[in-house]
Amino acid sequence: MNTPSLPICPKCRQTDQIQKVTSAYGLNTKEWYETRTSTDSDGNSHSYQERHEAHTQLGLRLKPPQKPASPTHPGLWYAVGGLVVFALASVLCPIAFVPLSFILPLLGGSAFIPDIAGMPAWVITLFVVGLPTLCFILLGLGLLVWLGSKVKKRFDSDMKKYRDKKAVFERDELPRWQRAKERWEQMYFCMRDETVFIPAENKAIKADDMEKYLYDPQFRS
Numbered sequence: 001m002n003t004p005s006l007p008i009c010p011k012c013r014q015t016d017q018i019q020k021v022t023s024a025y026g027l028n029t030k031e032w033y034e035t036r037t038s039t040d041s042d043g044n045s046h047s048y049q050e051r052h053e054a055h056t057q058l059g060l061r062l063k064p065p066q067k068p069a070s071p072t073h074p075g076l077w078y079a080v081g082g083l084v085v086f087a088l089a090s091v092l093c094p095i096a097f098v099p100l101s102f103i104l105p106l107l108g109g110s111a112f113i114p115d116i117a118g119m120p121a122w123v124i125t126l127f128v129v130g131l132p133t134l135c136f137i138l139l140g141l142g143l144l145v146w147l148g149s150k151v152k153k154r155f156d157s158d159m160k161k162y163r164d165k166k167a168v169f170e171r172d173e174l175p176r177w178q179r180a181k182e183r184w185e186q187m188y189f190c191m192r193d194e195t196v197f198i199p200a201e202n203k204a205i206k207a208d209d210m211e212k213y214l215y216d217p218q219f220r221s
């Protein structure tokens with residue numbers, strides 16, 4: 001069977017102005033590399049390649065459908081948050097230890113406190129300093145455990161949302177884009193009427209409505 005090399009435009013019924021959209025897009029898109037030179041502080045010059053892409057008006061109208069962005073794993077945000085907390089803690093904790101540097105000399109001084117009611121000074125010191133410290137440590141630990149469980153709960157619900165989003169992305173959004181991209185690859189453009197069409201569907205669509213038609217084969221412009 002001998003198939004014609006170019007399909008007939010559904011609007012003007014001719015083939016002379018037909019171009020495949022992929023090649024029309026390629027012809028109307030220019031990609032080039034520019035060599036740039038920079039000079040560093042030692043006076044050495046370095047050159048690097050910079051990528052540029054430019055479209056003509058037509059190239060922009062015939063652009064392929066953009067690949068949708070995949071949802072971000074929440075672990076990334078928690079890692080960033082953890083880093084911030086760690087940085088803050090490493091600044092704030094030394095500050096928290098400053099009062100201790102005032103208390104410690106007092107501890108040494110307590111050796112000179114006379115025994116009260118027959119109790120040696122170190123027992124008193126233990127009660128006066130040790131008990132509150134223990135309390136604070138226990139309170140701090142409790143707070144950490146409580147915070148940890150809150151963060152864990154939040155993380156679990158974020159993970160669930162992420163998995164749901166990812167499932168939707170993989171089940172709907174990505175295949176939807178893949179289908180649109182495949183349709184784009186089968187598409188032709190008629191320069192006379194500025195319409196695009198897929199030969200098997202034989203529907204003339206305005207070039208400006210191309211993307212809508214790629215995603216929705218029922219679309220009519």
Ligand SMILES: [Zn+2]
Binds near residue numbers: 009
């Ligand atoms: Zn035509």
